[in-house]
Amino acid sequence: MAESSNENSSPDASAYWKANLKWVGILLTIWFIVSFGCGILFVDQLNEIRMGGFKLGFWFAQQGSIYVFVVLIAVYVKVMNGLDKKYGGSKK
Amino acid sequence: MDVQTWTYLLVGITFAIYIGIAIWARASTTGEFYIAGKGVPALANGMATAADWMSAASFLGMAGLISFAGYDGSVYLMGWTGGYVLLALLLAPYLRKFGHFTVPDFVGDRYYSKTARLVALICAIFISFTYVCGQMRGVGIVFSRFLDVDIFWGVVIGMAIVFFYAVLGGMKGITYTQVAQYCVLIFAFTVPAIFISLMLTGNPIPQLGFGGQVVGESGTFLLDKLDGLSQELGFAAYTEGVKPKIDIFCITMALMVGTAGLPHVIIRFYTVKKVSAARVSAFWALLFIAILYTTAPAVAVFARTNLLESIPNKEYSEAPAWLKSWESAGLIGWMDKNGDGVIQYAKGAAFSGKPVYKGDETGANGERLLTNAPSDGVNELYVDRDIMVLANPEIAQLPNWVVALVAAGGLAAALSTAAGLLLVISTSVAHDLVRKTFKPNMTDKHELLWARCSAAVAVVIAGWFGIHPPDYVAAVVAFAFGLAASSFFPVIILGIFSKRMNREGAITGMVVGILFTASYIIYFKFINPELNVKDNWLFGISPEGIGTIGMILNFIIAFTISAFTKAPPQEVVDMVENIRMPEREGEEMEVAEH
Numbered sequence: 001m002a003e004s005s006n007e008n009s010s011p012d013a014s015a016y017w018k019a020n021l022k023w024v025g026i027l028l029t030i031w032f033i034v035s036f037g038c039g040i041l042f043v044d045q046l047n048e049i050r051m052g053g054f055k056l057g058f059w060f061a062q063q064g065s066i067y068v069f070v071v072l073i074a075v076y077v078k079v080m081n082g083l084d085k086k087y088g089g090s091k092k
Numbered sequence: 093m094d095v096q097t098w099t100y101l102l103v104g105i106t107f108a109i110y111i112g113i114a115i116w117a118r119a120s121t122t123g124e125f126y127i128a129g130k131g132v133p134a135l136a137n138g139m140a141t142a143a144d145w146m147s148a149a150s151f152l153g154m155a156g157l158i159s160f161a162g163y164d165g166s167v168y169l170m171g172w173t174g175g176y177v178l179l180a181l182l183l184a185p186y187l188r189k190f191g192h193f194t195v196p197d198f199v200g201d202r203y204y205s206k207t208a209r210l211v212a213l214i215c216a217i218f219i220s221f222t223y224v225c226g227q228m229r230g231v232g233i234v235f236s237r238f239l240d241v242d243i244f245w246g247v248v249i250g251m252a253i254v255f256f257y258a259v260l261g262g263m264k265g266i267t268y269t270q271v272a273q274y275c276v277l278i279f280a281f282t283v284p285a286i287f288i289s290l291m292l293t294g295n296p297i298p299q300l301g302f303g304g305q306v307v308g309e310s311g312t313f314l315l316d317k318l319d320g321l322s323q324e325l326g327f328a329a330y331t332e333g334v335k336p337k338i339d340i341f342c343i344t345m346a347l348m349v350g351t352a353g354l355p356h357v358i359i360r361f362y363t364v365k366k367v368s369a370a371r372v373s374a375f376w377a378l379l380f381i382a383i384l385y386t387t388a389p390a391v392a393v394f395a396r397t398n399l400l401e402s403i404p405n406k407e408y409s410e411a412p413a414w415l416k417s418w419e420s421a422g423l424i425g426w427m428d429k430n431g432d433g434v435i436q437y438a439k440g441a442a443f444s445g446k447p448v449y450k451g452d453e454t455g456a457n458g459e460r461l462l463t464n465a466p467s468d469g470v471n472e473l474y475v476d477r478d479i480m481v482l483a484n485p486e487i488a489q490l491p492n493w494v495v496a497l498v499a500a501g502g503l504a505a506a507l508s509t510a511a512g513l514l515l516v517i518s519t520s521v522a523h524d525l526v527r528k529t530f531k532p533n534m535t536d537k538h539e540l541l542w543a544r545c546s547a548a549v550a551v552v553i554a555g556w557f558g559i560h561p562p563d564y565v566a567a568v569v570a571f572a573f574g575l576a577a578s579s580f581f582p583v584i585i586l587g588i589f590s591k592r593m594n595r596e597g598a599i600t601g602m603v604v605g606i607l608f609t610a611s612y613i614i615y616f617k618f619i620n621p622e623l624n625v626k627d628n629w630l631f632g633i634s635p636e637g638i639g640t641i642g643m644i645l646n647f648i649i650a651f652t653i654s655a656f657t658k659a660p661p662q663e664v665v666d667m668v669e670n671i672r673m674p675e676r677e678g679e680e681m682e683v684a685e686h
Contacts, residue, residue: 013673020672024181031177035170035348040341043163047331053303053313058331061166062158062389063299066173066382073180073375080185081368084674 016087023079027072035065096240098496106276106500107253110507113272114257114265132267134369138376140270141360143277143504144512145172145351145377146384147223148230151277151505156480158392159399162322164333165392167340171347173378173385178352178581180374184361186588188370189671191362194516195355195580196524202587203595204664211602213524215579216355219572220513220520221554223356227510228558233478234502244559250507251555258511258518259547263363266511273504278383280501284485284494285387288394291488298390318393321400326439330396339629342637349643350573353580356509356516395480398487403473404437408457411435414486419460422447423476426459429466433457440469447474510554518547571613574635578605578642586650591668597654605646612638 038046039061046057054063093101132140150172158165190198195216200209228247235246257265282298289301293314306312319329328334351357360377361370402412408426418424425447426435433456443464450461482502485495522543531538579602586593586601613635616628633641 013669016674017672027181028177031174035174035344036341039166039170040337040344051303053305053315055315055331058163058166058315059303061163062169063386065170066386069173069177070375070379070382072177073371073378076181077368077371077375080371084368087674 012087016083019083020080023076023083027076030068031072034060034068039065093492095492095495098493099499102493102496102500103503106272106504109272110253110257110269113269114261117261117265117268132264132363132365134364134372135376136267136271137360137364137369137373139274139380140267140508141357141373141377142380142384143270143274143508144360145357145381145509146277146505147509148227148502148506150384150388151281152230152233152481152502153478155388155391155395155484156477158389159396159480160477162328162330162333162396164335164340165389166333167343167347169385169389171344172351173381174344175348175351176374176378176381178348179357179361180371180378182585182588183352183358184370184374185367186671187358187584188361188364188367189673190667194362194519194524195358195584196520198587199583199598200524202664202667203583203598204661205595205599208583208595208599208602209524211599212580212583213520215575215606216520216524217517219354219576220356220516221550222572224510224513224517224550224554225557227506227513228554230506231503231510232558234482234499234506247555247558250503250510250558251551254507254510254514255548255551258514258551259544262543263515266508266515267363269511270508273508274380276504277501277508278380280497280504281384281391281481282387284488284490284498285391285394287490287494288398288484288488289390292394292397298394299386302390302393314393314397318397318400321397325400325404325437330393336632338632339634339637342633342640344637346577346637346639346643347573349581350575350577350639353576353584354572355520355576355580356512359516359519360512391481391484395484395487398484399475400437402487403435405434407434408459409433412487414483417486418476418479418483422449423479425449425462425464425474427462427464427466427472427474428455428457428459429470429472431456435473436470437473438469438471440471441467442469442471442474443467446476514547514550514554517550518543521546571610571617574609574613574639574642575606577639578609578646582643582646582650586647588668588671591665592654592659593650594654594657594660596657597650597652600653601646601650604649605642608645609639609642612642 038057043057043061046060047055049056051059154165154168157168187195187198190201196209196212199212200206228250231250232243232246235241235243235249241249257269261269285298286296289298290296292307293301293304294307295301295304302314304314306314306317309317315331319331322328322330333340361373364370364373403415408428415424419426425442427443429442430436443462443466445464448463450463453461455461482498485498522539526542527539582605583598583602586598612630616635630638630641
């Protein structure tokens with residue numbers, strides 16, 4: 001979705017934005033896989049596998065996806081704080 | 093002490109705390125009133141966001157819904173948590189960097205258009221109103237069941253409390269009250285769950301307990317037992333749904349995207365000091381929400397198992413006391429169709445509609461007689477889904493103070509959400525409508541007065557709907573999510589991630605998305621409810637999930653139109669660039685007093 005008209009932004013800012021988009025892309029892919037993938041589209045196949053009393057697909061839909069969501073945001077916070085330091089700090 | 097005394101005591105103490113906080117944190121400027129002077133720590137903001145988000149529906153309604161829907165109920169669990177990932181990654185940090193008060197502010201500035209601001213404003217007010225009415229109703233139910241107060245007076249008491257701290261304290265007062273309310277509601281939700289998990293499975297952690305083995309039946313897993321019980325009575329296996337996959341997919345997506353587009357959630361991320369704090373708040377918010385949302389499916393399984401074990405094929409005269417107390421509250425109904433005095437419970441409705449009783453008349457077994465038309469099926473029992481959380485501690489015979497705690501928790505959930513929504517309404521009216529549209533020269537003091545007055549008017553209107561609820565509350569809520577998904581979300585996303593997106597594209601996209609979604613929902617829910625079945629739906633997608641299609645339409649139309657119309661002006665492109673840049677040290681505390 002990013003457009004090419006970056007003439008008046010500094011190379012730093014555009015590198016920051018690219019790194020940001022890359023991480024958002026990775027994290028949203030995982031977001032999609034655990035919820036829509038494991039919890040909905042492939043739930044029947046995963047239900048063949050059992051984890052204690054849980055069928056795995058059912059577990060992803062009602063427990064697992066939520067745990068992963070929390071971890072995804074935690075990773076994003078950490079990554080972005082790093083990027084802010086790298087790019088924001090040098091501009092000062 | 094009996095349940096009622098405990099309830100008065102706990103509700104009284106919690107209310108006193110909320111009022112005390114409101115007096116301590118009252119607002120004196122518009123900045124404090126709207127966004128708490130941007131001085132809220134991330135952890136506190138996360139807790140407040142969680143309380144704001146978890147309404148009477150999450151607290152009282154959701155576990156009950158899942159309990160009856162089994163796997164199909166997963167749409168709510170994934171939908172209402174997954175939206176926070178979108179919010180944290182795609183919206184919150186950028187909107188915070190933009191730094192104004194409201195969503196219509198962003199839409200109006202980014203799309204350099206008063207029309208766009210007005211459309212966004214109307215959506216924000218409509219969505220918030222549909223929500224706040226449901227909350228007031230929740231307050232009424234809790235008061236009437238546990239405190240023996242008429243629903244009318246229950247709603248009036250709730251209104252008075254919300255009025256006091258929302259009007260006096262603004263966002264600052266609301267935020268710190270919500271922190272207290274989060275603590276009350278999460279404690280009230282988890283304590284009974286832990287007790288029941290221990291009783292049923294011997295595991296104190298409900299999240300693990302419902303995948304464990306049943307106490308006293310070694311080798312039988314709880315979920316297998318529940319699947320078996322369900323199938324014996326002719327229901328689908330609990331862990332396998334009945335809804336078509338495409339519908340599950342679309343409902344989950346609409347709820348996720350709708351969550352990320354809800355104005356009262358988005359506004360929370362304006363209240364923190366800087367962009368990095370907006371990201372951290374989103375993390376804390378989801379963590380605090382996840383505690384309740386991972387407990388809820390366990391509560392649903394426990395409640396369903398208890399229900400299926402204790403009721404079907406029992407003689408009515410030997411049914412447990414809680415069944416009769418909820419029957420007298422009008423939320424359980426039993427119609428002895430075959431006259432054998434035994435409660436048959438099976439798939440399908442027992443009779444048409446909600447129970448309507450023949451006054452106080454009782455039948456041969458002492459049950460309250462109903463005037464509803466019986467259905468053809470064998471099922472004889474109606475159980476209102478909303479009672480499962482409230483009834484659960486009684487079903488499991490927990491001590492009285494636990495039952496009272498759940499009532500206090502339900503009130504905390506309803507009041508915190510209502511207050512947040514009222515703030516959105518008052519901000520929208522005073523800031524977006526009056527100041528930005530009609531009276532640009534108004535002083536700060538006047539605007540604050542406008543904000544307080546509109547909050548007051550909104551409380552009264554919401555209270556009226558709480559006492560006289562429209563029959564279609566659930567349908568209207570689906571409406572709110574569909575609208576948020578098909579309007580706000582694409583417009584905000586495109587405003588941040590596409591520099592080329594212009595006014596023409598955004599407005600047409602928004603209007604087409606809303607019109608499509610609204611007409612689909614209105615057609616099936618209000619004009620032709622009898623046609624609302626799978627065979628008539630577009631691609632098999634129910635009205636609850638149609639917001640997903642509306643959103644896709646919005647994106648496609650916005651891109652097409654903007655490709656053929658003039659690019660946005662340079663200052664807007666600069667603004668988007670600025671939103672995307674990392675925040676520099678020192679620019680974090682510009683409290684906009686405009």
